[in-house]
Ligand SMILES: Cc1cc2nc3c(=O)[nH]c(=O)nc-3n(C[C@H](O)[C@H](O)[C@H](O)COP(=O)(O)OP(=O)(O)OC[C@H]3O[C@@H](n4cnc5c(N)ncnc54)[C@H](O)[C@@H]3O)c2cc1C
């Protein structure tokens with residue numbers, strides 16, 4: 001038996017969410033007395049740092065570059081069979097949401113999407129996940145012999161003290177697909193931290209009045225090493241790009257720190273950010289609903305508060 | 321174009337979240353149910369736009385009990401042609417996907433459209449399972465869909481941007497923001513919906529694969545600590561020393 005983890009890479013690197021899945025899978029393997037095996041595609045340098053994160057063996061399908069869900073799920077199913085894996089782990093990221101459901105359906109395995117806890121250590125295979133957009137937690141039991149889990153990003157710490165892992169080449173018949181990739185439109189800016197992976201996020205809303213005022217938001221984010229985000233109306237009117245929109249209809253994030261500036265805190269906005277560990281709210285209206293969800297609050301005008309924060313952040317960086 | 325749109329029922333986003341029966345059942349008391357927003361605003365509306373431009377048929381499919389009928393009627397009022405309800409409990413994702421796949425397998429749908437996730441279960445998995453069960457390509461998190469002479473062109477969200485893909489033949493997608501704009505049903509649509517066909521089919525035999533143990537509410541947040549706006553800079557020290565996040 002083994003635990004198989006599919007680790008997605010981006011530009012040849014494993015993002016934190018992939019390493020979290022590796023460490024999570026390693027913890028499950030350890031508790032079940034089995035081996036943690038990590039499957040990767042594309043070129044790999046050494047063991048890619050996966051051993052440190054908990055991999056005991058790495059399978060590398062170096063010639064595979066497809067982004068097609070059908071082909072990738074065939075690869076994962078073949079690896080699961082070759083490794084006799086009864087638990088298969090993904091991150092609940094773009095790749096995981098695409099491949100895991102197919103793998104579960106193929107193996108007739110119960111799937112827990114967006115898990116936030118390790119399986120219960122004794123008895124039935126029970127795992128927690130967030131439901132109702134983070135407003136409640138459900139504990140679910142997987143009743144099939146094979147289990148598939150996607151791990152919610154930022155809910156498990158990355159292990160750093162593992163041993164280098166042996167790397168084996170892996171190949172499988174990927175079959176055909178009727179899907180053709182025509183183009184990839186990158187929206188990434190040099191040096192920008194992708195929002196779903198960011199530990200620290202500075203976000204602003206309609207209270208900023210106009211796109212010309214985002215300079216102070218970006219400067220604060222830069223000083224803190226944070227990514228930037230925004231509320232929905234701000235991206236709808238085109239003040240900020242769509243991929244920055246967080247909330248129920250945008251993306252869901254769970255950073256360690258979320259600073260909300262000039263955002264009222266509507267329930268649909270909170271749905272995307274209420275999993276953040278620490279929430280700071282800056283709003284000139286003391287009655288803004290966001291303060292109810294905040295750990296720290298500053299009642300004041302953003303245009304007066306932000307310069308003070310930037311100055312303090314600069315001083316803090318200089319003292320580090 | 322023959323399009324199937326899978327819609328799920330969800331509590332209105334402003335609903336109070338509470339549980340009954342020893343924390344094993346969602347308390348529906350006073351809760352207003354809506355069509356899951358991604359299914360309605362993006363999947364259904366884009367399906368209707370394609371039908372209006374090129375002709376065809378849009379069928380609504382839901383897996384659920386009789387309590388699903390008001391939201392199915394709403395989808396018909398927005399403009400779908402007919403609807404099917406598979407009379408089964410939505411016990412787990414794979415079970416629901418098996419019901420959808422079993423129904424769709426011999427109906428010749430060109431496109432099966434789902435939402436990116438349900439706002440109550442937050443799974444994001446049913447459409448991928450349906451695709452696998454039917455051996456069809458799957459385009460998750462699609463933000464754009466155009467169909468031209470039998471070839472569909474889609475844009476989907478990927479890390480750091482968008483991927484443009486082309487697909488021939490039938491496929492499954494999950495719709496995300498950007499694909500279409502919400503439509504409000506008008507009086508004529510609401511009247512017409514009353515007489516549109518809604519077929520109820522019995523559940524297909526399938527095993528469940530997961531079961532709910534219990535629900536819980538997240539630990540309550542402590543009270544917000546206020547920092548004087550004049551001393552705003554203090555926040556940075558507090559984030560470092562107390563919250564330990566920087
Ligand atoms: C079905 C549905 C889905 C939705 N999905 C989302 C979603 O995914 N994400 C999302 O964000 N919203 C979503 N919304 C919209 C949401 O309900 C709110 O309308 C929106 O979040 C408000 O954005 P805002 O806080 O930026 O703007 P506003 O509500 O206009 O709030 C601006 C805030 O800025 C403060 N302010 C003004 N000037 C200053 C100043 N100088 N300094 C400091 N503070 C100032 C004000 O006091 C106010 O609190 C959705 C709505 C619906 C109905």
Ligand SMILES: Nc1ncnc2c1ncn2[C@@H]1O[C@H](COP(=O)(O)O)[C@@H](O)[C@H]1O
Nearest residue numbers: 326328383434435437438443444445446
């Ligand atoms: N009971 C259901 N009936 C019909 N479609 C459903 C049902 N549950 C989920 N779906 C579809 O699958 C999508 C993803 O659901 P989920 O995997 O539960 O997040 C939804 O947006 C719907 O389009």
